Amino acid sequence: MSALTFAVLVDGENASQVQYASMLEEVEKYGTVAIKWVYADWTAREQVSWQDILHETASSPKQQFHYGKDAADHALVMDAIELISNNQRINAICIVSSDGGFYSLAQRIREKGLHVMAIGKENTPDRFRKACHNFVFTKNLSDPVTRLSHQDLNALLVDSYLRCVQSNEPVYLGDMGNMLKMFDSSFDPRNYGFLSLKKLIKDKAELFDIVDEKIDQCFIAMRTSNKKASGTTVQGVIRKLDSKREFGFISSNQGDYHFSFIEVKGSTALLKEGKTVWFKVPDIDSKKDLASGQCPSAKNIVLNKQQVA
Incomplete structure (x- = not known):
């Protein structure tokens, strides 16, 4: 299959703005996102929570007043039909909604020979899910990318x-x-x-x-280290934690260290950002790395100083 170029069309009155960044990340696993349109009546007070994420993701809000039932849905469908008929660059559509009413649109997109993807909740009707080449449950989305400085x-x-x-x-x-x-x-x-x-x-x-x-x-x-966890005991604070990918960073008076969850003694469920921990670092290598502005690894991480071996 040729490279996929997506138009992401979002039912903003059905989808959650909290997961929107994660939805875009999911689509980008399969291709390039060229269009990001979110449909809603943006004059409604309940839609104000979308404002920040629309700016952060450079998405275009598509205004549709509630002239009738499902007016925003109808606007999304009409734009989708125009895209698949007239935009030669777009060869994939992602519909973000749990509304089973979009199943006929998904079928039409398939019939036109384009790739159709959708993102929605587990209670999305089967007819919509089965009309898509790829349907992703919102529960399986990863945490949104942290915009790191x-x-x-x-x-x-x-x-x-x-x-x-x-x-x-x-x-x-x-x-x-x-x-x-x-x-x-x-x-x-x-x-x-x-x-x-x-x-x-x-x-x-x-x-x-x-x-x-x-x-x-x-x-x-x-990098994996075969060095034994011997040397200096250091106290630090967890400044970043990614539980899904099982890694983190610790800040200390000596500098920054990175760690993998396999180095944690005890339950990793107790780890959280801002938590004080104690850990071991090899004396010679850690001093050399820190002096050159590097970020060496922490070993034998514990939440209680008395547990440090």
């Missing part, structure tokens, strides 16, 4: 890597670069003093290993 480069790189990785296989650096751009369209290795993403990654040797490098391609993997 440039000062949080290590977290941005790790988060991008973990969203690319599949079955613990190495990640193609080009895919990671695309993911970084999805997170932040202004991302540029030159912002950090490097001419290329490869050079930036090589400078982050405490985070990543280059596992396969050729002139035209490069694959990377998260």
Whole structure:
């Protein structure tokens, strides 16, 4: 199949603005999003909560007064038919709604030879779900991308890597670069003093290993350490936590450290941002890494100092 270019059409009176960013991320796993239109009566007070997320995602609000029942739905359907008939660039439509009434639109899109995707709740009628090539339940959406500042480069790189990785296989650096751009369209290795993403990654040797490098391609993997958890006990505070991808970052007086959940002693359910933890770091390597502005790994993480081995 050729590359998919999506128009995302959102029933704003049926979908949740809380999950909208996650919905766009889900669609971008399958192709490029060219159009983001959200339909509602934006004069209604209950729609005001959409305002911020529409700005953040550069989505276009489509106004439809409540002239009759399902007026916004009808506007969405008419625009969809016009898109699939006249816009040669669009070859995929994603309908965001749990309303079974959109099943006939999904069927029409399939009949025109375009890819049809939808995102909705589990109670979405079967007729709509079965009319789609791909239907995604909102319960399976990942947490929305955290818009990380440039000062949080290590977290941005790790988060991008973990969203690319599949079955613990190495990640193609080009895919990671695309993911970084999805997170932040202004991302540029030159912002950090490097001419290329490869050079930036090589400078982050405490985070990543280059596992396969050729002139035209490069694959990377998260670095694993075989060092024993001996050395200095450090106290810090969890500043970022991603429970789904099982990694986090700790701030301390000595600098920043990253960690994997496998290094946590006890229940990871007790971990939360702002929580004080204690952990071990190798004496020599940690001092060297911190002095050069790196972000070494934390080992044997505990929530009670007396548990530090």
